[in-house]
């Protein structure tokens with residue numbers, strides 16, 4: 695992804711989102727800060743599959759503004775550690791949820807080997823060219839046998855046209871090969887079937903409307919909106935789809 699598109703979508707918008715949530719109220723925070731297509735049903739599937747429980751150290755790689763990790767802490771009592779390279783997104787997660795954020799790239803995670811109990815990586819892999827390096831790093835920091843929950847936007851055919859700037863969608867077969875190569879065993883995978891209920895989407899839309907009203911004329915807003923429109927067209931035409939995956943880390 696070009697640096698400007700990446701920082702518009704993954705840094706400017708999360709920062710503006712945090713400001714808008716502060717205006718609208720904290721019940722808007724989690725729906726607005728889930729920026730990787732995760733619905734409550736998808737998060738619940740991942741949480742149950744990974745057997746999240748109170749006190750589990752859950753590393754969220756590419757955590758964005760922290761909505762999924764905050765949801766897991768609120769509903770399952772986990773102790774999240776967020777890893778996010780974009781500074782304003784990390785600040786948004788701290789501001790909205792008070793969660794610990796490590797500012798780093800998922801291909802070089804500054805955590806000890808076998809130091810986390812579970813990991814999530816939601817809506818991130820398609821934005822990363824070197825997916826093998828990121829998955830290998832996640833495998834390194836997980837304890838052997840620990841769970842990895844993934845939300846991945848997959849290509850349903852050999853080509854996705856026009857691909858949004860900087861996205862490299864793997865096919866289902868490629869994803870399975872990458873996971874096996876990094877030392878993961880896939881336990882289960884499903885296509886995301888249910889959308890979010892109105893109680894969730896309305897709040898996310900209200901936050902998006904405040905962001906639009908304040909930043910509509912900003913070039914970064916237009917860039918991010920353009921990316922969003924391209925994604926929506928690709929989902930509507932069936933060229934891409936969301937897959938949820940539960941895998942476990944095999945001992946190295």
Ligand SMILES: C[S@@+](CC[C@H](N)C(=O)[O-])C[C@H]1O[C@@H](n2cnc3c(N)ncnc32)[C@H](O)[C@@H]1O
Nearest residue numbers: 704728729730756757758780799800816817818
């Ligand atoms: C679509 S957003 C999803 C954010 C969050 N996981 C969620 O579901 O709300 C993709 C995230 O991946 C992050 N990202 C992109 N490249 C990354 C990398 N190399 N290492 C870690 N995170 C990365 C972006 O900064 C962005 O926050």
